[in-house]
Amino acid sequence: QVRVVESGGGLVQPGGDLRLSCAVSGDIAALYQMAWYRQVPGTQRELVASITDRGRTNYANSVKDRFTISRDSNKNMLFLQMYSLRPEDSAVYYCNVALNYGLVPSLETSYLYWGQGTQVTVAS
Secondary structure (H helix, E strand, O other), rough: OOOOEOOOOEEEEOOOOOEEEEEEEEOOOOOEEEEEEEEEOOOOOEEEEHHHHHHHHEOOOOOOOEEEEEEEEOOOOOOOOOOOHHHOOEEEEEEEEEOOOOOOOOHHHHHHEOOOOEEEOOOO
């Protein structure tokens, strides 16, 4: 069983920085990608950034050049370094692990594992 636990959220002032961490345990040999999503109550969960098993990254336009996703494969850790935070970045941030056992893997056919989320609040 794969377990996903986020940490590092909190209250930060506009323009500040924050680093989120995600610890993953269990067998992730079939890793397709890891990602950070965020959700504001009443809205749809949105992709913030993702990193494939080969290290290819993808970012939402709203966070490009401000956020950096990285992964420590040896420790099964995922990170999201957030710079120049804005009030609109406030949300619950979720770590996601996608595993795929197919010959032609895709996110749509992957098994998804989620953490419980960590709150990020950007306010004065």
